[in-house]
Amino acid sequence: MAKIKIATILLYIVAGVLATLPAVPLALLISLAFSEHPVYIHGFTLKNFDFLKTGKLFADNPTYSALYPNIYLTALNTFLLAIGNALLVVLISSTAAYIISRYNFRGRVVLLSSFLIMHGVPASVLLIALYYMLKTMGLLNTLLGVILVKMAVDLPLGVWVLKGFYDSIPWDIEISALVDGTSRFGVFSRIMLPLVKPGIFAIGLFSFLSGWGEYIFVYTFIHTSTNWTFSMLIRSLFSEMGGINLALVASLSLIYLIPVIILFVIGEKYLVRLTIGGVKG
Amino acid sequence: MVKVTLEDVSYTYRSGRRGVEAVKDLNLTINDKEFMVLLGPSGCGKSTTLLLIAGVYKPMKGHIYFDDRIVDDLEPKDRNVGMVFQSYALYPHMTVYENIAFPLKLKKLSKQEIDRRVKEAVSMLRIEDLLDRYPRQLSGGQQQRVALARAIAKNPAIFLMDEPLSNLDAKIRIEVRAELKRLQREIGITTIYVTHDQAEAMSLADRIAVMNAGRILQVGTPEELYHKPANIFVAGFIGSPPANLIDADVVEVDDKVMLEMLGVKIPLPNNIASIVRNENKVIFMVRPEDIDLEPNGEFTVYSVEWHGREILASVQAPDGKTLKVVLPTNKRITAGDKVSINFNFKHIHIYKQSGELII
Numbered sequence A: 001m002a003k004i005k006i007a008t009i010l011l012y013i014v015a016g017v018l019a020t021l022p023a024v025p026l027a028l029l030i031s032l033a034f035s036e037h038p039v040y041i042h043g044f045t046l047k048n049f050d051f052l053k054t055g056k057l058f059a060d061n062p063t064y065s066a067l068y069p070n071i072y073l074t075a076l077n078t079f080l081l082a083i084g085n086a087l088l089v090v091l092i093s094s095t096a097a098y099i100i101s102r103y104n105f106r107g108r109v110v111l112l113s114s115f116l117i118m119h120g121v122p123a124s125v126l127l128i129a130l131y132y133m134l135k136t137m138g139l140l141n142t143l144l145g146v147i148l149v150k151m152a153v154d155l156p157l158g159v160w161v162l163k164g165f166y167d168s169i170p171w172d173i174e175i176s177a178l179v180d181g182t183s184r185f186g187v188f189s190r191i192m193l194p195l196v197k198p199g200i201f202a203i204g205l206f207s208f209l210s211g212w213g214e215y216i217f218v219y220t221f222i223h224t225s226t227n228w229t230f231s232m233l234i235r236s237l238f239s240e241m242g243g244i245n246l247a248l249v250a251s252l253s254l255i256y257l258i259p260v261i262i263l264f265v266i267g268e269k270y271l272v273r274l275t276i277g278g279v280k281g
Numbered sequence B: 001m002v003k004v005t006l007e008d009v010s011y012t013y014r015s016g017r018r019g020v021e022a023v024k025d026l027n028l029t030i031n032d033k034e035f036m037v038l039l040g041p042s043g044c045g046k047s048t049t050l051l052l053i054a055g056v057y058k059p060m061k062g063h064i065y066f067d068d069r070i071v072d073d074l075e076p077k078d079r080n081v082g083m084v085f086q087s088y089a090l091y092p093h094m095t096v097y098e099n100i101a102f103p104l105k106l107k108k109l110s111k112q113e114i115d116r117r118v119k120e121a122v123s124m125l126r127i128e129d130l131l132d133r134y135p136r137q138l139s140g141g142q143q144q145r146v147a148l149a150r151a152i153a154k155n156p157a158i159f160l161m162d163e164p165l166s167n168l169d170a171k172i173r174i175e176v177r178a179e180l181k182r183l184q185r186e187i188g189i190t191t192i193y194v195t196h197d198q199a200e201a202m203s204l205a206d207r208i209a210v211m212n213a214g215r216i217l218q219v220g221t222p223e224e225l226y227h228k229p230a231n232i233f234v235a236g237f238i239g240s241p242p243a244n245l246i247d248a249d250v251v252e253v254d255d256k257v258m259l260e261m262l263g264v265k266i267p268l269p270n271n272i273a274s275i276v277r278n279e280n281k282v283i284f285m286v287r288p289e290d291i292d293l294e295p296n297g298e299f300t301v302y303s304v305e306w307h308g309r310e311i312l313a314s315v316q317a318p319d320g321k322t323l324k325v326v327l328p329t330n331k332r333i334t335a336g337d338k339v340s341i342n343f344n345f346k347h348i349h350i351y352k353q354s355g356e357l358i359i
Helices: A001-031 A071-102 A107-119 A123-137 A143-167 A169-178 A183-197 A197-212 A217-220 A230-235 A245-277 B048-053 B097-106 B110-126 B139-154 B170-187 B198-205 B223-229 B232-235 B268-276
Strands: B004-015 B019-031 B037-038 B061-066 B080-086 B158-162 B192-193 B205-212 B217-219 B244-253 B256-261 B266-267 B281-286 B292-308 B311-316 B321-327 B338-343 B349-352
Touching: A001 A245, A071 A143, A071 A183, A071 A197, A071 A245, A071 B232, A107 A143, A123 A217, A123 B205, A143 B110, A169 A183, A169 B048, A169 B080, A169 B097, A183 B223, A183 B268, A197 A245, A217 A230, A217 B110, A217 B256, A230 A245, B019 B048, B019 B061, B037 B048, B037 B198, B048 B080, B048 B158, B048 B192, B080 B139, B080 B198, B097 B110, B097 B139, B110 B139, B110 B217, B110 B268, B139 B170, B139 B268, B170 B198, B192 B198, B198 B223, B198 B338, B205 B223, B205 B232, B217 B223, B217 B232, B232 B281, B268 B349, B292 B321, B321 B338
Parallel strands: B037 B192, B037 B205, B080 B158, B158 B192
Antiparallel strands: B004 B019, B004 B061, B205 B217, B244 B256, B244 B281, B256 B266, B281 B349, B292 B311, B292 B338, B311 B321
16 A cells, blocks of 8 residues: 555656656746846846737837837738648648548559658758749748648648548448438538548647747748748847847747647647547447 | 349459459349348358449449339439448437438428438337437447438338348347348338348348359248258358258169268169269258158267257268257257168258259
């Protein structure tokens, strides 16, 4: 009995340490965001969040302020990138995965394995080629260009995961629906899609967060500050010649983080299901 | 209500570059209101045949008729068939009510009509109290009743059933089986039922089509199949315990035709002798209940199983082969007894080595 208790206590200690580790930087970030000093954690103030009132950074310094976009515009851009990526990935992967799961066509296996390979290619090696492609298409320095690139990179995982979901639905259910009076498309929209809903939610959530946090593509393909997203804005605060205002970076980062945390709390059950995979009949 | 005719129907699955011929030149007529069972081992093409009739597969050769109409290219949704699967194939995201109403909604029936038909179907199958449940909350037997109700509510021209009872426990299986038979009679609907279980086939069917390797080997009533199997495959497949199939040589000793088998020579009655006289190697088929044992002889009782209504015995012949024998329970035998055997020659059959029936 005593032994079990010691084991339990040890377990809690380990769990506590593990839970604290990621909390430390988060705590530092929060403290810094409310700090009176721009570099050290000192005192408590809300002035670092002043930008929320007008959307302007460095409102007290007009020349400096003009260098930065309105942060509400940046927020909108970030949201558009995230939601655009999520919608496109969900739309394409839900249909493509169904076809790959159910239809037998030439090159199916090659296509599947190429998805895995594509997923393994680091995005940064593609930058030059993508830059050139976007330039040719006239999509350089546009949000749409970044969305398309981001979608292309996130798509293989989405297709792969959803294919697994479709695979787990027995053929009989599909045949049954056909006999019951639906067309092949009807089977897909009325029966199959509702059954893979958990997978679609999870893929949508992943793609949204992946778009929300995207940095390298924005950094490479976007030049005009009015097209920036949060990641770019925060990075730009480091590159100035003058002193770094860490407290401002922290407060911006906090704003940047909030939607992520909310989404994770809402979507947790879908993400957990994703790791289990499939639907239960 | 519909008569279904399959005329020279063939279907080949593609698997890589090679094709697998699942159904070959199939000819079969299922009469209006008939309960037809397609019986055969797994992979014999019976489920493919069913899916061809459902329209999920289209015949690569030959034609399928509903009455006099060719339906080869008709989509499943336009064939008005109700289908029941081994896996039940209920839609997991719909309640029982929604499951049964789904095909009716697709037919664009009015709300009242849908409601009326659902209520009627569930009362037929006595599952009224399950309407708000989801499939995962039901037992196998209940799920299969819901699947049946879904098929019935559609008011289809044909029922197609693919091993609907195979996933159920033995007790519930017999219960649902009886119900199925009753419903089919009550509604009077052409039914095509696929199974690999010969006992199930015998108890349900008006007629049975025995299939193997994509072909139909024999079509007939359960009685015909039992008493006059057209070939070795049917003889061995129908009946439990299975018939004894024994390799035999036809020999003539002193002008009497005998079968040399099991290490003994057995004289044949004249009517049979005259037919097999010119044969050489044959296969002798006798059902376990058509063998009787007498005390003293060259055979040895190997094992005795008491089954309440009957005794099932294994008897070892002088050449080491065993025969299955079913005896009345008043027969006193024990393992190790020496016995001789008598055949009821009225019910035996003799086949060519190739499997065809001689007599």
